[in-house]
Amino acid sequence: MSKVHNYSAGPCILPQDVFTEAAKAVTDFNGIGLSILEISHRSKDFVAVMDEAITLVKELLNVPEGYTVLFLQGGASLGFLMSAYNMMPEGGKGAYVETGTWAKKAVKEAKLLGNVEVIASSADKNFNYIPKGYTIPSDADFLHLTSNNTIFGTQMKDFPKSDIPVVCDMSSDIFSRSVNVADFDIIYAGAQKNLGPAGATLYIVKDEVLGRVKRSIPSMLDLKVHAEKDSMFNTPPVYPIYVAMLNLRYMIKEGGLEAQQKKAEERAALLYNEIDSNPLFEGTTAVEDRSNMNATFVLTDESKKDQFDEMWQAANINGLKGHRSVGGYRASMYNALPIESVQVLVDVMKKLNS
Amino acid sequence: MSKVHNYSAGPCILPQDVFTEAAKAVTDFNGIGLSILEISHRSKDFVAVMDEAITLVKELLNVPEGYTVLFLQGGASLGFLMSAYNMMPEGGKGAYVETGTWAKKAVKEAKLLGNVEVIASSADKNFNYIPKGYTIPSDADFLHLTSNNTIFGTQMKDFPKSDIPVVCDMSSDIFSRSVNVADFDIIYAGAQKNLGPAGATLYIVKDEVLGRVKRSIPSMLDLKVHAEKDSMFNTPPVYPIYVAMLNLRYMIKEGGLEAQQKKAEERAALLYNEIDSNPLFEGTTAVEDRSNMNATFVLTDESKKDQFDEMWQAANINGLKGHRSVGGYRASMYNALPIESVQVLVDVMKKLNS
DSSP states (O other): OOSOEEOOSSSOOOOHHHHHHHHHHHHOSTTSSSOGGGSOTTSHHHHHHHHHHHHHHHHHHTOOTTEEEEEESSHHHHHHHHHHHHHOOTTOEEEEEEOSHHHHHHHHHHTTTSEEEEEEEOGGGTTOSOOOSOOOOTTSSEEEEESEETTTTEEOSSOOOOSSOEEEEOTTTTTSSOOOGGGOSEEEEESTTTTOSTTOEEEEEEGGGTTTSOSOOOGGGOHHHHHHTTTOSSOOOHHHHHHHHHHHHHHHHTTHHHHHHHHHHHHHHHHHHHHHHOTTEEESSOGGGBOSSEEEEEESSGGGHHHHHHHHHHTTEESOBOOTTTOSEEEEOOTTOOHHHHHHHHHHHHHHTO | OOSOEEOOSSSOOOOHHHHHHHHHHHHOSTTSSSOGGGSOTTSHHHHHHHHHHHHHHHHHHTOOTTEEEEEESSHHHHHHHHHHHHHOOTTOEEEEEEOSHHHHHHHHHHTTTSEEEEEEEOGGGTTOSOOOSOOOOTTSSEEEEESEETTTTEEOSSOOOOSSOEEEEOTTTTTSSOOOGGGOSEEEEESTTTTOSTTOEEEEEEGGGTTTSOSOOOGGGOHHHHHHTTTOSSOOOHHHHHHHHHHHHHHHHTTHHHHHHHHHHHHHHHHHHHHHHOTTEEESSOGGGBOSSEEEEEESSGGGHHHHHHHHHHTTEESOBOOTTTOSEEEEOOTTOOHHHHHHHHHHHHHHTO
């Protein structure tokens, strides 16, 4: 197996079949004699791509009636601002659960638009756990969550019961498990983990949200504007959406989110089991909050660092270095990562201890 | 020549050589065994792409010292908002020249942030000319221009002399001619005409602009934030930027903007000459303001419509239908359109009159 074992934290690995078809469309799309890069976003061929991508998101996530699916731009970073703009009335309040770097950034942008109450935080332990048992203030206009924390390697296994509308940044674990979309008013996610390449951003919005807030919203930040134009208020990121559509097709062909969840659990079990049983390694997060997407761990004996780094690089493993906020290592195991790649890493870890 | 003659208004034709290389990178980028769609934006291979794209923009447009080049997202539609945010102090004023649909949208977004004075407009004649001879108010904080109007087919051949800072949306004619960057404080442009595929947006910003306005600006709309992070404040649209870089290389190889300008003038002369000499056609814009990028024209005898439509479609011409705001036809002739494609259209027009 000469293929690189790609543990990149995002943009990240996607299925080889998707790359093969995505490459073909760059030279000749649908056999129309044109590249997908040179066609109008209003051409029937691309409108069909957009429609199919939206339909497949609804199918995969079992999106109920009364929700709109949008493909926009700007990533979660613009989503922090857009979600607050669309949920926060003038003088309103947002309740935020602070579980890491991205949640903190969401808080920062929301503060420009109204009152923000951080109702729970794991900052006291460098975000190595998911806060639980907090009270959700009934006078807040919405609750903001981050489902998975790429940098710190934690994941919300269950979402809190909330009587107020819930907004969730699911950038880094969407499509890795089933979620009950009806529990959320806005779900947003940068594409570049389990959905597609960088450049597209998914929004799943309860229709009641559209136009709910009476403040002036700039057109590009107003979900109602985008919904009314079927994600074509402005020129959409054509190619990233096309590749996402191919990947959505692939996930359905592979058995949908049940199959993806099973694979995610198998990969995570294999790696965490090695981390826990190998005396040279230890995980950095609370065991019950461990992310199935991003496993963070450190060496117990720093003198082994050079040896370990040399060994995993020699095994053709890519992207294992931890984020500077945590140090150590981070194994990002998104949907398309084969369990064989995890086995290669586990073998290296075992060999280091032999 | 079985290749389609692609007159799309944007996203639009790019060079075949660019598509060939762009397709290769989707399966194996730089021979690293990974697709460009699955690598980290912080990997050395992509950082090199971003650096080269910025360097090539500076080279092609002869960008002087004291300017920063950024590759962001959101297209001109987000640029309308971002340019106003970065130029308009609290209680400030922007002076706008209203030359069409995009300029009107820029006015709309700027009004959310301060006072907007439309100092000149061609709305009285359905935007079929470029206003001239207007006075630029010295008390405005900036002047906003649109260099080319895709829908109405007009282009600013010269930019007005201004004593106040100038912002220009150059989405649809950037890289088709030389411009004196030093005359502008902000140039912005959606990539999907002469630069690359949809999904990336170019900003060329005078460094003095960064942080000039003291108001609170959301992070993603603050050019200073993006400049400080070298366009990597958030995950950039990796593939659209890569393809833009390939196309920038190609434009330099072809002789830079002088060569592009010569080709644009030749294509425009060939087509406008036919429009003017063929009694069955007439242009819709003032002759002196005709765009070299988008030629708009109508039939003088509507009874010929079906025949003409059948003929150009049979000639493998794509994307000639005019925008609904103007009707008739629009021939978009961006950098990569071969003059042979224009000749095919001219031959069809001649044949209709024979």
